[in-house]
Amino acid sequence: MTALSLKNINKSFGEIQVIRDINLDIKPGEFVVFVGPSGCGKSTLLRMIAGLEEISSGEFWIQDRRADQLPASERDIAMVFQSYALYPHMTLAENIGFPLRLGNQPKEIIEKKVQEIASILRLEKFLDRKPGQISGGQRQRVAIGRALARDPKVILLDEPLSNLDAALRLEMRIELAKLHKQLEATMIYVTHDQVEAMTLADRIVILNNGEIAQVGSPLDLYTKPANTFVAEFIGSPKMNLFPASITEGHPGETKINLIGSSSNLMVNKDIEPNNELHLGIRPEHMTPSDEGAIKGIVTSTEQLGSDTYIYFDSETKEQAVARLNGITAIRTGEKISFDASQEHYHLFSPGGDRIN
Amino acid sequence: MIQPSKTQTIIVYSSAITLGLILLCPVLWLFIMSVSSTKDLTTLPLQWIPEDISFENYIKLIGDVDSTSAESFLYALRNSLIVALSATFLSLCVAIPAAYSLSRLPGKRRKSLLFVAIATFMMPPVALVLPLYSAMASLGLLNTHIALIAVYCGILVPFTTWLLKSNFDAIPIDLDEAPLIDGANRLQIIWHITLPIAKPALGAAALMAVLMAWDEFFYALLFTNDIRAKTLPVAIADFAAGRVADYGLISAAGILATIPPVSMAYFLQKSLVSGLMSGSVKG
Numbered sequence: 001m002t003a004l005s006l007k008n009i010n011k012s013f014g015e016i017q018v019i020r021d022i023n024l025d026i027k028p029g030e031f032v033v034f035v036g037p038s039g040c041g042k043s044t045l046l047r048m049i050a051g052l053e054e055i056s057s058g059e060f061w062i063q064d065r066r067a068d069q070l071p072a073s074e075r076d077i078a079m080v081f082q083s084y085a086l087y088p089h090m091t092l093a094e095n096i097g098f099p100l101r102l103g104n105q106p107k108e109i110i111e112k113k114v115q116e117i118a119s120i121l122r123l124e125k126f127l128d129r130k131p132g133q134i135s136g137g138q139r140q141r142v143a144i145g146r147a148l149a150r151d152p153k154v155i156l157l158d159e160p161l162s163n164l165d166a167a168l169r170l171e172m173r174i175e176l177a178k179l180h181k182q183l184e185a186t187m188i189y190v191t192h193d194q195v196e197a198m199t200l201a202d203r204i205v206i207l208n209n210g211e212i213a214q215v216g217s218p219l220d221l222y223t224k225p226a227n228t229f230v231a232e233f234i235g236s237p238k239m240n241l242f243p244a245s246i247t248e249g250h251p252g253e254t255k256i257n258l259i260g261s262s263s264n265l266m267v268n269k270d271i272e273p274n275n276e277l278h279l280g281i282r283p284e285h286m287t288p289s290d291e292g293a294i295k296g297i298v299t300s301t302e303q304l305g306s307d308t309y310i311y312f313d314s315e316t317k318e319q320a321v322a323r324l325n326g327i328t329a330i331r332t333g334e335k336i337s338f339d340a341s342q343e344h345y346h347l348f349s350p351g352g353d354r355i356n
Numbered sequence: 357m358i359q360p361s362k363t364q365t366i367i368v369y370s371s372a373i374t375l376g377l378i379l380l381c382p383v384l385w386l387f388i389m390s391v392s393s394t395k396d397l398t399t400l401p402l403q404w405i406p407e408d409i410s411f412e413n414y415i416k417l418i419g420d421v422d423s424t425s426a427e428s429f430l431y432a433l434r435n436s437l438i439v440a441l442s443a444t445f446l447s448l449c450v451a452i453p454a455a456y457s458l459s460r461l462p463g464k465r466r467k468s469l470l471f472v473a474i475a476t477f478m479m480p481p482v483a484l485v486l487p488l489y490s491a492m493a494s495l496g497l498l499n500t501h502i503a504l505i506a507v508y509c510g511i512l513v514p515f516t517t518w519l520l521k522s523n524f525d526a527i528p529i530d531l532d533e534a535p536l537i538d539g540a541n542r543l544q545i546i547w548h549i550t551l552p553i554a555k556p557a558l559g560a561a562a563l564m565a566v567l568m569a570w571d572e573f574f575y576a577l578l579f580t581n582d583i584r585a586k587t588l589p590v591a592i593a594d595f596a597a598g599r600v601a602d603y604g605l606i607s608a609a610g611i612l613a614t615i616p617p618v619s620m621a622y623f624l625q626k627s628l629v630s631g632l633m634s635g636s637v638k639g
């Protein structure tokens with residue numbers, strides 16, 4: 001088990017800075033997930049950890065060894081590529097055994113290890129085939145198998161499940177979680193699927209535009225998003241952010257005005273008066289109520305069976321959304337009003353940072 | 357697979373047959389000449405199908421070892437083989453790492469290097485032959501294999517480098533990075549990954565290189581002067597240079613001279629088939 005540590009890491013391609021001042025300590029055996037929108041620098045950060053991309057400035061440590069100048073082959077870090085990158089001219093057995101062959105291991109040991117990995121990943125039947133003769137899901141497993149061959153202490157995975165269908169994805173996700181327990185390896189996993197992130201991660205790192213927006217356990221990010229970016233990124237459908245203002249407060253109690261609406265919400269907290277706040281409420285925390293402070297007209301509904309999403313134009317904000325359990329009879333065009341209990345309020349400053 | 361329509365099939369086949377005939381006709385004529393008697397070849401109007409077929413010319417070249425024509429032909433064959441194969445082998449040894457570095461390693465100046473290499477390839481031989489000749493003369497290398505091998509490497513290296521580089525470019529960069537992560541160094545990557553994947557290109561490059569060296573006439577004519585180093589094109593030209601050109605003999609030598617490269621092409625054709633990349637990366 002290996003700890004990794006990134007200190008003030010920056011990366012520029014020519015003039016363009018794509019990674020900005022990343023500080024991150026990864027504990028031994030931890031499962032860390034990088035998420036973020038496309039182009040935010042997840043792959044680049046992962047490639048810097050792997051040693052495929054030079055670090056423009058900053059320090060990278062593996063355990064207590066400075067590693068930014070260490071060649072990729074000496075880092076003892078395995079990686080599953082976004083594109084699988086299987087060797088097309090080798091059989092699956094040769095693909096999986098390749099890292100061992102480079103390590104000059106005797107044939108019998110390589111064979112034994114390949115068999116072992118193949119049985120974990122249920123690939124025994126295909127070992128004599130070439131990558132061109134198997135399905136996408138099987139290729140995926142071969143790519144993971146090759147990463148496991150050397151018993152690496154750190155495994156990096158770049159969107160490994162992005163090419164699979166939903167059922168296989170779920171299956172592989174569970175498989176990966178099991179593997180992580182079994183191998184006791186440190187894993188860093190890149191995805192832009194937040195379900196994968198929430199279910200697999202010990203800790204999630206949310207990246208936005210090359211910077212860390214927030215680091216924390218999945219539930220931390222859900223219950224206490226540090227800023228509006230994280231608030232909107234985690235959770236589906238995404239959090240409603242209502243423009244709001246606070247004009248007066250009594251000790252122990254603050255009145256929040258929703259802009260454009262006559263109704264107020266009360267919280268039992270002291271908050272500084274401010275005119276340009278955002279009040280965040282997750283769709284699943286909105287409960288229909290006749291006297292609710294958030295009023296609007298339903299524009300569309302989506303019935304998922306287990307849940308119903310209700311999209312409505314509220315007085316404060318267009319296209320707000322609420323998520324109700326089960327099937328509801330609410331129709332487009334109806335007037336509707338919602339309430340939410342105050343422990344589910346998220347207040348953000350005009351700059352987007354969380355106010356406690 | 358979509359079934360091609362009947363007219364389509366006919367057009368494709370008749371074009372292929374026409375092309376084949378155009379390509380094969382000269383060879384066929386060469387063969388007919390080589391087995392005809394001199395009389396048949398010189399009568400007017402031309403005797404297309406020889407009256408009596410004789411393999412006498414072939415015997416003169418490879419059967420009857422003591423004759424002068426056999427001596428010059430067999431030595432020339434040996435020289436050609438040595439020169440073409442060595443030049444090809446040495447060029448590939450240089451071109452493979454060169455092409456890899458041009459295709460994969462960073463740096464802007466590398467690109468201009470490739471341009472320079474291609475530019476030397478474009479240069480007409482006449483421009484170079486005098487300085488090369490005096491250099492070889494002062495090194496005492498005239499009329500040796502080494503002289504020709506060196507000159508041919510100069511021609512083949514830029515060509516094979518360029519050919520291989522464009523093929524290496526088509527291999528996804530991930531297939532370089534994956535072995536790097538697996539613990540390979542650059543040479544191991546080239547040996548275990550790049551070359552096996554680029555095998556068709558490698559075969560094509562080797563074949564083209566051998567052919568270019570095999571057919572080269574200009575430098576061979578100027579840098580060699582007797583059987584110790586003369587190559588086949590020069591030797592065949594010598595047959596034509598006497599007072600009476602023996603067309604039958606020349607044709608037979610021509611036919612024999614095509615056998616080594618043709619058989620090489622035949623054995624390489626399996627590796628020339630592409631399509632090795634499938635299944636490596638998704639998408």
Ligand SMILES: Nc1ncnc2c1ncn2[C@@H]1O[C@H](COP(=O)(O)OP(=O)(O)OP(=O)(O)O)[C@@H](O)[C@H]1O
Nearest residue numbers: 013016018036037038039040041042043044045192
């Ligand atoms: N070699 C490169 N040269 C210049 N810019 C690059 C290079 N590689 C990546 N970038 C830029 O860096 C940014 C981050 O790229 P990166 O591949 O890390 O994104 P990502 O978060 O992995 O996105 P995705 O989810 O689409 O895979 C992008 O804006 C990209 O255009």
Ligand SMILES: [Mg+2]
Nearest residue numbers: 042043044082
């Ligand atoms: Mg990426």
